[in-house]
Amino acid sequence: MKPGGPYGDVYVLRLGHRPERDKRVTTHVALVARAFGANGFVLEGVCDEGVVESVRRVVARWGGPFTVECGVSGRRYVRMWREGGGEVVHLTMYGVNVDDVAPVIAASPRRKLVVVGAEKVERFYYEEADWNVSVGTQPHSEVAALALFLDRLFRGEWRFIDYSGGFLRVMESQRGKRVERKG
Amino acid sequence: MKPGGPYGDVYVLRLGHRPERDKRVTTHVALVARAFGANGFVLEGVCDEGVVESVRRVVARWGGPFTVECGVSGRRYVRMWREGGGEVVHLTMYGVNVDDVAPVIAASPRRKLVVVGAEKVERFYYEEADWNVSVGTQPHSEVAALALFLDRLFRGEWRFIDYSGGFLRVMESQRGKRVERKG
Incomplete structure (x- = not known):
């Protein structure tokens, strides 16, 4: 599959980032977004250059497409997204179980x-x-x-994503590290 | 299922924790271990009281069993584990694909x-x-x-874990937050 899969656009909006304590966790959120099939990451509020640069470096080395934005208003972004016909999935431990709703969300082409x-x-x-x-x-x-x-949304197909650009690729290995230069 | 599932013991050993930068990520590793069905977390090297206390607080409120150890030698722990008949799974981006080997690992009762x-x-x-x-x-x-x-190892059954002790429980909700006191 390509990033975004059958939906074209799957973006991840990260709320409430506090640069003094969330730098690494937010970077992990962005890298997971990329590795599991989203095609963009949006950081609400602040523009934490440390996070943005880390993610861009990964995209440059390992490929994309994957966009990074920052400093947006979360509320405005969500409203815009819905007005543009997209749907909004909020992950929270208080919500409805992923295994019950992911198939419904996956079936909608939005x-x-x-x-x-x-x-x-x-x-x-x-x-x-x-x-x-x-x-x-x-x-x-x-x-x-x-x-x-994202695993449930893409039914595990993220493992077959074909990234374009970048110059590094890992080859599976039982006991060592095998990294190849692409192309 | 109970934590540990059919294997009795599933422990997570975290290597190379650096207290000045990994506190939150390591805490997330430990909480994921608990929420996805492991029954213990072991921190190699240092004893970071911030991490240990955060995890113990979650266990006290949300239940267990879930043990936390720290300050162990990673090498000795791995050797002991194998001498005791257990098997060791090392997660690394250079390894063999999880979807190919998880069924084999899951089929072994060790x-x-x-x-x-x-x-x-x-x-x-x-x-x-x-x-x-x-x-x-x-x-x-x-x-x-x-x-x-852990999701693949337990085939998604972690969502049915029955935690004992603790006093809080979340009830699914479409739009709000519903937290109940147990018992």
Whole structure:
């Protein structure tokens, strides 16, 4: 598959990033978005150059397409997305179980915005989302929740994504590290 | 299912934790271990009280059983595990694809130690592991890799784990937050 799969656009919007403590977790969210089939990452509020640069470096080395935006208003982005005909999936431990709703979400051809919060998410997002989806009802990690949701959305097909550009590729190996230069 | 599922013991060993930068990511690794069906978390090297306390607080509120150890020697722990008849699964982007080997690993009844590295992992672990398993061949996150591996190992059954103790439980909800006190 190509990033975005049959939906064309699958973007991940990260809310509430605090540069002093979330740098690494937010970078993981962005890299998971890319590796599991999204085609863009949007950072609400701040423009944390550390995060943006880390992700762009990965895209340059390992390929894309994968876009990174930052400093947007989360509310405005969600409204725009819906006005443009896309649907909004908010990941929260309080939502409806992913294994029950992912097949329904996957069956809809609309562009998808996946919203991933940090500690505290405003009520607005629960109300504006087409789907509030939980990956388990235990506290764990937005990084894991995003990976699992995209895995279910794309039915595991993310492993066959064909990235274009970049110059590195890993070859499977039982006991070592095999990295090849592309092309 | 109960934590550990049919294997009795599934532990997660986190290598190379650096307290100044990995606190939150390592905490996510530990919480993912618990939420996706492992029954213990082991932190190699340092004893980062911030991480240990965060995880213990979650266990006290949301239930267990889930054990936390720290300050162990990773090499000794892996050797002990194998001498005790358990098997060792090392998660690395250079390994063999999870969807190809997870069914084989799941079919073996042996106790399982899942090894999760930080930036750089010593050759020792590639050589001592029974399995070097990759969750995709793109750079992303050890948090996501662990979640996906445990999901495949337990075939999605982690969502039915019955935690004992603790006093909080989330009820699924389409648009709000519903948290109940247990019992």
